[in-house]
Amino acid sequence: MNKSNIISVLKKCNLDESTINTNHLLCNIQKEDLQDSIEVLLKEKVSFLTMFAIDERSLNKKYKLHLIFLILNTASLLTFKVCLDETKPSYPTISKLIPAAEWFEREIHDMFGIVAEGVDLLPLVLHGDFPHGKHFPMRKDFKLNTEIEISEVPHQFTQPHAEGMHQVAVGPIHAGIIEPGHLRFCTIGEQILDFNAQLFYTHKGIEKSAEGKTIEEGLILAEHVCGMCSYSHSTAYCQAVESLSKINIPKRATYIRTICLELERLNSHLADLSAICSASGFAIASMQAASFREKAMQITFNLTNHRFFRGLNTVGGLKRDINDDEFKSLKDELQNLKKEFKSLEKIIIDSDTLLDRLETTGELSFIQAKKFGIVGPAARASGIDIDLRRDFKYAGYHDFTPEINIETEGDALARTKVRVKDIYSIFDFIRKIIDKLPTGKIKEEIPELFSSMLEPGIGAVESAKGSLIHCLILDKKNKISRWHVRSASYMNWRGVIQATKGRNIVPDSPLVNKSFNLCYACVDR
Amino acid sequence: MLKMLNTEIIRTELSRIKKLDKNTKHALSKSLLIRHLDTGSCNAEEAELLALSNPIYDLTQFGIDFTASPRHADVLTVSGPVTRHLKIAMEKTYNAMPSPKIVIAIGDGACNGSIYEKSYACLGKVDDFLPVDIYIPGNPPTPSEILNGLLLCKELLNSKKIKKSTVKLKLCLKPNK
Numbered sequence: 001m002n003k004s005n006i007i008s009v010l011k012k013c014n015l016d017e018s019t020i021n022t023n024h025l026l027c028n029i030q031k032e033d034l035q036d037s038i039e040v041l042l043k044e045k046v047s048f049l050t051m052f053a054i055d056e057r058s059l060n061k062k063y064k065l066h067l068i069f070l071i072l073n074t075a076s077l078l079t080f081k082v083c084l085d086e087t088k089p090s091y092p093t094i095s096k097l098i099p100a101a102e103w104f105e106r107e108i109h110d111m112f113g114i115v116a117e118g119v120d121l122l123p124l125v126l127h128g129d130f131p132h133g134k135h136f137p138m139r140k141d142f143k144l145n146t147e148i149e150i151s152e153v154p155h156q157f158t159q160p161h162a163e164g165m166h167q168v169a170v171g172p173i174h175a176g177i178i179e180p181g182h183l184r185f186c187t188i189g190e191q192i193l194d195f196n197a198q199l200f201y202t203h204k205g206i207e208k209s210a211e212g213k214t215i216e217e218g219l220i221l222a223e224h225v226c227g228m229c230s231y232s233h234s235t236a237y238c239q240a241v242e243s244l245s246k247i248n249i250p251k252r253a254t255y256i257r258t259i260c261l262e263l264e265r266l267n268s269h270l271a272d273l274s275a276i277c278s279a280s281g282f283a284i285a286s287m288q289a290a291s292f293r294e295k296a297m298q299i300t301f302n303l304t305n306h307r308f309f310r311g312l313n314t315v316g317g318l319k320r321d322i323n324d325d326e327f328k329s330l331k332d333e334l335q336n337l338k339k340e341f342k343s344l345e346k347i348i349i350d351s352d353t354l355l356d357r358l359e360t361t362g363e364l365s366f367i368q369a370k371k372f373g374i375v376g377p378a379a380r381a382s383g384i385d386i387d388l389r390r391d392f393k394y395a396g397y398h399d400f401t402p403e404i405n406i407e408t409e410g411d412a413l414a415r416t417k418v419r420v421k422d423i424y425s426i427f428d429f430i431r432k433i434i435d436k437l438p439t440g441k442i443k444e445e446i447p448e449l450f451s452s453m454l455e456p457g458i459g460a461v462e463s464a465k466g467s468l469i470h471c472l473i474l475d476k477k478n479k480i481s482r483w484h485v486r487s488a489s490y491m492n493w494r495g496v497i498q499a500t501k502g503r504n505i506v507p508d509s510p511l512v513n514k515s516f517n518l519c520y521a522c523v524d525r
Numbered sequence: 526m527l528k529m530l531n532t533e534i535i536r537t538e539l540s541r542i543k544k545l546d547k548n549t550k551h552a553l554s555k556s557l558l559i560r561h562l563d564t565g566s567c568n569a570e571e572a573e574l575l576a577l578s579n580p581i582y583d584l585t586q587f588g589i590d591f592t593a594s595p596r597h598a599d600v601l602t603v604s605g606p607v608t609r610h611l612k613i614a615m616e617k618t619y620n621a622m623p624s625p626k627i628v629i630a631i632g633d634g635a636c637n638g639s640i641y642e643k644s645y646a647c648l649g650k651v652d653d654f655l656p657v658d659i660y661i662p663g664n665p666p667t668p669s670e671i672l673n674g675l676l677l678c679k680e681l682l683n684s685k686k687i688k689k690s691t692v693k694l695k696l697c698l699k700p701n702k
């Protein structure tokens with residue numbers, strides 16, 4: 001489908017498209033038309049990316065809602081902008097059409113008090129003891145350092161009442177070294193009937209605290225949203241600013257960014273493999289994968305001076321250049337790692353007990369994955385062919401297209417296989433880029449002021465866990481007015497919840513969880 | 526926002542560990558069990574702590590290990606600034622530990638709040654809420670730096686008289702290279 005098609009579709013549902021960027025279509029839309037136009041839109045090949053609200057009451061006494069879609073095959077974005085009244089802001093629910101939007105609606109209700117009509121909006125980000133309905137943290141008139149009393153209020157979950165049913169509560173502090181989250185299993189015997197998760201324990205209000213900060217300060221916050229996807233976050237943030245200021249970054253910088261993104265994917269996938277093997281009690285493979293991961297981290301450190309790529313990215317390119325000798329040694333080290341990794345793959349593939357444990361555990365069908373908008377390796381293991389590296393080209397992916405590995409079973413084994421295949425592709429892919437690395441400068445200066453008049457800049461990156469979207473709106477003084485982060489784990493958590501239910505028993509749940517291996521920090525922010 | 530971070534690699538408040546009686550010190554110095562608590566970190570600290578159990582660092586060779594229950598723990602390692610939603614869970618975990626309790630703050634977030642501003646959701650550094658004995662700053666600290674801190678803890682329990690200036694630790698592993 002090409003752009004003119006999209007425009008004709010949009011015209012059909014009475015939209016007035018305001019601006020047409022090269023790859024970003026922005027449309028103003030009345031809230032009454034929202035459901036109809038989404039219905040029309042969903043018939044085309046589009047994928048829902050993110051949704052967020054903005055408080056513009058000081059400007060025009062309105063709240064604004066942004067819905068962002070990716071138009072597949074054209075690598076362009078489509079934004080629906082909906083204005084909502086200051087008093088009793090509300091809009092008709094869209095989660096009946098796009099089930100993936102449910103958490104977004106609940107978050108917007110928590111943070112802005114904007115109501116989605118037609119659904120139950122349970123608290124999501126702010127826990128039960130927060131004075132809901134009194135304070136709305138993301139509204140502009142809410143001061144960041146407002147003190148709010150803390151009290152212990154039990155979480156509201158669906159309570160089963162039948163013979164033989166009982167609940168198992170886990171967390172928020174877990175036995176292993178993982179992040180906090182409260183899990184609630186509703187079981188009959190061992191079988192999991194229902195499963196719910198209460199997350200957002202590590203909610204630090206990063207988005208709120210970024211408001212009023214300069215672009216550079218925002219970048220540091222972006223790097224600290226999540227440790228595992230640190231570089232993906234900072235790249236997405238930089239891309240958002242770069243798209244606003246309309247500069248082209250030098251080719252060498254984009255290629256180095258691509259290498260680092262792939263290296264981060266390697267680190268993350270090796271950690272995931274280690275976690276999957278340890279959750280299924282397979283210590284040999286787990287330890288091997290963990291030591292490979294450590295080696296990959298040390299390679300990262302040698303290349304970038306930080307084990308989590310912090311302090312490398314800057315708006316407009318890179319802070320420092322990496323010389324060609326270092327890339328040469330990176331190539332050799334990755335070659336060695338690839339050889340060693342082959343032995344690990346053999347251990348995993350040859351182990352009948354491990355395969356038996358992984359097969360049919362935590363199944364997520366194609367239809368379910370599509371419904372909840374699952375992204376990344378988890379989506380590709382369920383047969384969804386989506387990857388922002390190919391579908392929304394950025395950085396060096398304009399010139400190089402990576403191999404997209406797809407499995408169709410949707411169980412823990414498929415997710416493991418996708419990661420193993422990905423790791424092999426990463427080794428080859430990084431080598432290909434290093435061979436064609438251009439010379440030249442690594443940073444483009446950004447203009448001092450580039451007032452964007454409240455249009456969002458969007459940065460999209462395929463992190464190791466899936467697609468990751470940063471939306472940034474600057475005010476007239478180039479300070480951050482609104483910054484929204486939608487991480488891959490935010491979409492995939494609903495997949496974990498779905499995959500844990502049904503045929504699995506309680507001891508399967510750590511394995512299902514690890515086979516997705518999601519971050520809590522970048523969900524909670 | 527960007528505070529100057531403490532450049533000292535490891536800062537210690539010697540008082541509590543020093544006050545322990547001889548037998549307790551002796552017992553703890555041979556084996557330390559750690560309970561880890563994430564109070565709102567960015568998960569980099571967790572990744573580095575997990576790396577300590579891999580064959581390259583192999584934490585157990587030093588007589589240190591992680592435990593699943595706070596009831597078995599001698600040391601509580603805390604990472605990240607304390608968030609509003611985790612304050613109660615943190616206090617409960619601390620209270621569930623048997624005395625004597627040693628608390629180690631890992632990472633800038635736990636040591637001084639790092640870049641996270643005090644807000645409606647983020648309450649600040651760990652020692653506002655718990656008595657911290659050893660600080661291991663870093664963004665995040667590397668596994669060898671964390672290991673250094675844990676070994677320092679063991680050393681403090683081991684020696685009879687400690688002067689702050691004489692605490693010198695051999696680097697048991699070259700960091701990263």
